[in-house]
Amino acid sequence: MDIAAALKLADDLVFVQTGKRLDYVQEAILRGTLKKRTYTQIAKEVYSSSSHVRNVGSELWKILSEGLGENITKASLKPILEKGTFYNYQFAIVENVTGENITVNKNVNICSKKARSPATPQNPQPTAKQPRIDLGDAPEILTFYDSLRDSFASRTSQLTTLENWILASRTRLISILGLAGSGKSAIALQLIPQIHHQFDCIIWRSLRHSPPLSALETDLIKFLGDRQPTELPSIIEYLRSHRCLIVLDDVQTIFSSGQLAGNYKPGYENYGTFFKQIGESCHNSCLVLLSWEKPREIAALEGDHKNCQTLQLNGLGESARELFTEKGLLESENWSELIELYKGNPLWLNIVSTIIQDLFDGKVSAFLSYDSLVLGDLEYLLHQHFQRLSESEKQVISWLANQTAAVEISNKPRNLELSPSEFLKALESLRRRLLIEKVQTDECTLFSVQRAIAEYVKTNIK
Known part of the structure; x- marks a missing residue:
């Protein structure tokens, strides 16, 4: 059976079972399965995660299994197609729709509930859109x-x-x-x-x-x-x-x-x-x-x-541990500190994890022992952000990066050659660029810079 015919028959069967047509993820799973592709490969084609595609696939196999009366899995789909079960099913829904049960050769009951014809459904439900x-x-x-x-x-x-x-x-x-x-x-x-x-x-x-x-x-x-x-x-x-x-x-x-x-x-x-x-x-x-x-x-x-x-978007928080596990990092008791230092940014942590694995054999404590924060290729990413800044923003973020704690802004720092208006405009602009953070306390609002950003500023902005 060719892929187009298999998709058509699967679409009819899913409709009989659910009242809905195959969506584009389900269709991609069927097409990819028949081409012997993995869930990861299929996920790339539909721009989704492997876990989501796997979950959709699991539900799809369940629907097909209930309809055909056979155990359909990713591994068994193609052999069952080659055996001809889908051909029998096609004959059944075209010739034997009675409004009750649909049966195929060898008295296999393929639908234990009232069935719908793909062409003229009885009591049709709204069909899912196919955008x-x-x-x-x-x-x-x-x-x-x-x-x-x-x-x-x-x-x-x-x-x-x-x-x-x-x-x-x-x-x-x-x-x-x-x-x-x-x-x-x-x-x-x-x-x-x-x-x-x-x-x-x-x-x-x-x-x-x-x-x-x-x-x-x-x-x-x-x-x-x-x-x-x-x-x-x-x-x-x-x-x-x-x-x-x-x-x-x-x-x-x-x-x-x-x-x-x-x-x-x-x-x-x-x-x-x-x-x-x-x-x-x-x-x-x-x-x-x-x-x-x-x-x-x-x-x-x-x-x-x-x-x-x-x-x-904020950082991943403790869910970044999944990334560290995939990277093979050691000493999980130090992972929380690593997440905090790089604010849970997925790409930043991926870059840092590669450094730790390559230079420190996965030992997080050895990496953290350095006095200054290691940026590696992260420096290039931050450069893309900082080359967009105005001169007033560079002055303000340099001042913030050199503070030992979050500071309030009720008065403009005397060492900045900016008017109060220019100072506030620069702060607001840096907030819109997500380069500074606001810390709310009971008494006032404070501002600070992430540790990785502060490290970049101290090294690259004079």
């Missing part, structure tokens, strides 16, 4: 870390928050903010399989090459509307008539370097108008922005919690 999906610009995510032990800031909790905003609150504009390596793309890609059935179209585009807004809009409309260039409506028109999910990655690349956060490059100011229009206009869709820094329009629109929301 058109284009994730061509999405990065490859190999692992999605999470842990119930870190429930306050866990990725599962954050996924639930995003899902509620998009599906329950119908939020139109969402920004997911985080430093390089914090997991913005990973959480967005993990979210898509959970909500894809609610959309007509899903598209992921990266702004890493700073496309002009006109080029981006044309690209989006061509895909969303499946139209030829001569028939393009406005993007808002299409977002109103269809339910679309648009993810724009690397949004920080359309902002200017050397200026305060949120200032657009010359010629890119219309992106601000576009974001504002998406947030304020009445439509059925959602735009998700992934960025190192918050666009100014987002800050202005956040007063309306229903239409615009921001999720700032």
Whole structure:
């Protein structure tokens, strides 16, 4: 049996059992299984985690097993197909739908409950949507870390928050903010399989090459509307008539370097108008922005919690232990200190874990014995953030990095050659870039810099 025929028959069987059609993850699992691919390989194709694909697969095999009256597993699917059971099933549903049980040759009962014909279902249930999906610009995510032990800031909790905003609150504009390596793309890609059935179209585009807004809009409309260039409506028109999910990655690349956060490059100011229009206009869709820094329009629109929301990603917390285990690090009693030093950033911890394994044979205590924090390749990542700073921001973050504890800002430091207004603007800009942290106490608000960032500043900014 060829793959197309197998998918068609599996789709019919799943519909008879559940009233729903195969979704794109289930279809990818079936197709990959028939091509002898692993769950990890299939997960890469659908931009999801191996664990999620494995769970979907387990449920799919259960549905097929109940329908066929045979134990279907990833390993047994192809032999059962070759044996012809699916062919018998096809004959049964075409010829023997009685509204009760469906049977095949040898008196095998393949459906213990009232069956639905794939062509003319009795008492049909709503069919799950099969959206058109284009994730061509999405990065490859190999692992999605999470842990119930870190429930306050866990990725599962954050996924639930995003899902509620998009599906329950119908939020139109969402920004997911985080430093390089914090997991913005990973959480967005993990979210898509959970909500894809609610959309007509899903598209992921990266702004890493700073496309002009006109080029981006044309690209989006061509895909969303499946139209030829001569028939393009406005993007808002299409977002109103269809339910679309648009993810724009690397949004920080359309902002200017050397200026305060949120200032657009010359010629890119219309992106601000576009974001504002998406947030304020009445439509059925959602735009998700992934960025190192918050666009100014987002800050202005956040007063309306229903239409615009921001999720700032924190570190993995204790769930980072899963990463250390995979890397083969030793001395688990020291792992919490390592997580705190690098604030649980997944990519940062991955870089540091590689250093510990290569230079210290996995011994965390030997790595921590150094007086200064080791950055390694993390220095290059931080350089990408710091080359974007204005001169006033560099002064302020240098001052903060050299403090021994979090400080209050009721008065501008005398040694900074900035006016009070410039000082406060620089602080606010650094907050939007996520480079400084706010510490709330009973008496006042304090500000500080992460240890890794402070180490970079002391070494590279004079």
